[in-house]
Amino acid sequence: MLNLGDIxxxxxxxxxxxxxxxxxxxxxxxxxxxxxxIDVSCKKVYDKILRKAGNLVxxxxxxxxxxxxxxxxxxxxVTPIAMLLxxxxxxxxxxxxxxxRAGKEIGVNFIGGYSxxxxxxxxxxxxxxxxxxPQALSETDQVCSSVNVGTTKAGxxxxxxxxxxxxxxxxxxxxxxxNCIGPAKLVVFCNAPEDNPFMAGAFHGIGEPDCVINVGxxxxxxxxxxxxxxxxxxxxxxxxxxxxxxFKITRMGQLVGTEASKRLDVxxxxxxxxxxxxxxxxxxxxxxxxxxxxxxxxTHGTTAALALLNDxxxxxxxxxxxxxxxxxxxxxxxxxxxxxxxxxxxGVLSIEKLEAMTSxxxxxxxxxxxxxxxxxxxxxxxxxxxxxxxxxxxKTTAVRIIPAIGKDIGDSLEFGGLLGSGPxxxxxKNESPAKFIERGGRIPAPLQSLKN
Amino acid sequence: xxxxxxxxGKDTFGILAKVSSxxxxxxxxxxxxxxxxxxxxxxxxxxxxxSDADCDFLRLKGxxxxxxxxxxxxxxxxxxxxxxxxxxx
Numbered sequence: 376m377l378n379l380g381d382i383x384x385x386x387x388x389x390x391x392x393x394x395x396x397x398x399x400x401x402x403x404x405x406x407x408x409x410x411x412x413i414d415v416s417c418k419k420v421y422d423k424i425l426r427k428a429g430n431l432v433x434x435x436x437x438x439x440x441x442x443x444x445x446x447x448x449x450x451x452x453v454t455p456i457a458m459l460l461x462x463x464x465x466x467x468x469x470x471x472x473x474x475x476r477a478g479k480e481i482g483v484n485f486i487g488g489y490s491x492x493x494x495x496x497x498x499x500x501x502x503x504x505x506x507x508x509p510q511a512l513s514e515t516d517q518v519c520s521s522v523n524v525g526t527t528k529a530g531x532x533x534x535x536x537x538x539x540x541x542x543x544x545x546x547x548x549x550x551x552x553x554n555c556i557g558p559a560k561l562v563v564f565c566n567a568p569e570d571n572p573f574m575a576g577a578f579h580g581i582g583e584p585d586c587v588i589n590v591g592x593x594x595x596x597x598x599x600x601x602x603x604x605x606x607x608x609x610x611x612x613x614x615x616x617x618x619x620x621x622f623k624i625t626r627m628g629q630l631v632g633t634e635a636s637k638r639l640d641v642x643x644x645x646x647x648x649x650x651x652x653x654x655x656x657x658x659x660x661x662x663x664x665x666x667x668x669x670x671x672x673x674t675h676g677t678t679a680a681l682a683l684l685n686d687x688x689x690x691x692x693x694x695x696x697x698x699x700x701x702x703x704x705x706x707x708x709x710x711x712x713x714x715x716x717x718x719x720x721x722g723v724l725s726i727e728k729l730e731a732m733t734s735x736x737x738x739x740x741x742x743x744x745x746x747x748x749x750x751x752x753x754x755x756x757x758x759x760x761x762x763x764x765x766x767x768x769x770k771t772t773a774v775r776i777i778p779a780i781g782k783d784i785g786d787s788l789e790f791g792g793l794l795g796s797g798p799x800x801x802x803x804k805n806e807s808p809a810k811f812i813e814r815g816g817r818i819p820a821p822l823q824s825l826k827n
Numbered sequence: 828x829x830x831x832x833x834x835x836g837k838d839t840f841g842i843l844a845k846v847s848s849x850x851x852x853x854x855x856x857x858x859x860x861x862x863x864x865x866x867x868x869x870x871x872x873x874x875x876x877x878s879d880a881d882c883d884f885l886r887l888k889g890x891x892x893x894x895x896x897x898x899x900x901x902x903x904x905x906x907x908x909x910x911x912x913x914x915x916x
Contacts, residue, residue: 377831377907379861381914382872386833386903440885443905623913630912 393596398448400572402579413465424477432482452577453488460500471511487577489520512557513549519575525565525762530820540755551780565765587644592628621691647701648692652712654795661714673724682735704737710797739772744797756808829907836900838869853887
């Protein structure tokens with residue numbers, strides 16, 4: 376029989392330490408829905424999503440009951456809509472509304488893929504889609520959007536970077552009456568993964584099969600609780616404890632993913648080994664770093680502690696799953712993490728420190744609220760900095776930044792739910808990067824040879 | 828197919844009997860029990876065989892949760908696979 380201690384440990388992780396499956400995301404290819412008539416194309420999209428994902432939510436709930444594990448979100452990601460738009464032309468917002476309607480009908484809470492991949496340049500449909508993002512996010516509830524502006528192999532498309540600064544500000548203005556929720560559903564990527572199950576950046580990549588199930592696990596609370604039992608352990612031991620805990624968390628994701636794939640008769644894609652925080656007490660990545668011995672997240676030493684955490688999570692998780700992918704690592708979304716919020720409010724966690732942290736963690740500048748009068752070129756410059764880190768280090772980086780229209784330092788934005796609330800963070804206001812951003816063109820891909 | 832029940836709460840009369848009878852009513856066979864009392868706290872872990880065709884896991888789960896509420900105790904039932912996948916390589 377199983378060991379009593381093991382049984383109680385699992386139950387304790389779920390009941391007291393917020394262990395959960397963060398998301399089961401079904402990726403659906405829409406390439407076979409392309410049509411030269413946009414209305415026909417939208418109808419095919421709607422029908423295919425309902426056909427493939429009609430049972431997704433119920434299956435997720437059944438698995439959750441069977442194993443006694445909370446499965447927080449059920450979501451759908453689709454082929455970047457810009458590709459469908461290339462064939463159909465017409466008003467891209469029609470697609471957004473179709474996705475929103477399909478998402479609500481099947482009962483998921485987000486549907487991702489209102490996306491364009493423009494790292495080397497714009498092709499048909501890309502510019503129209505990107506320009507429509509503010510309106511699309513304002514007129515829908517569930518649709519999430521992402522734009523890939525750079526890769527290690529192609530460099531950074533600075534025309535797209537310049538455009539995205541304006542799109543983000545416009546998206547905030549369009550939703551100013553709803554806590555500027557628009558840009559919270561918009562991610563700008565460098566090296567975007569094709570199999571990411573996490574929103575808002577999920578889309579179904581073109582190299583993926585027709586339909587696939589990806590799972591994102593979570594569990595910062597479990598890691599923190601495990602570390603708290605060893606207050607005096609050295610960092611080798613800390614890394615070891617994180618690895619073991621990540622292994623257990625990931626095994627659960629693998630189990631749930633395999634079962635969901637079997638029940639839905641859809642191939643199992645990947646487990647995303649992530650520590651995804653929520654604003655709930657005891658579910659914070661910042662608190663893990665503080666458990667390691669930092670008085671507050673954001674102080675000197677935070678980057679080193681995060682590097683250790685991120686690497687140990689991957690090492691522990693890789694062995695626990697048959698296929699690992701997505702973003703895999705520790706997330707550091709400011710508004711979604713109680714410890715990050717506290718550190719930002721105290722002025723200990725600055726945007727510059729967050730940028731340094733993104734060079735060793737899984738994604739990037741995530742859920743950061745900035746003053747409402749921030750200029751588009753400043754946001755573009757932040758995107759360029761972040762994309763450069765991703766491009767040079769061959770890793771995924773992203774920017775999800777929210778200009779809080781009408782607010783300034785000292786205020787905060789309340790999104791509610793998993794998105795949390797974010798204090799407005801200070802940016803460098805006086806010295807403009809406008810000339811650099813206006814130049815446009817491309818930052819060439821970095822040299823990846825001559826490494827000896 | 829096996830499942831594991833955990834019961835934690837303040838010790839009172841007849842907990843084991845009541846949990847077992849819910850299992851019996853739901854055609855789940857108790858194959859192992861491990862119980863202890865730590866300072867008035869009752870802790871029990873029970874392994875069930877739930878492969879009987881008439882055993883409906885979700886109904887059993889609902890009945891046990893109702894019993895937990897009635898007794899003021901925390902009663903959980905989870906599929907065995909979750910423990911095996913987490914703690915066995």
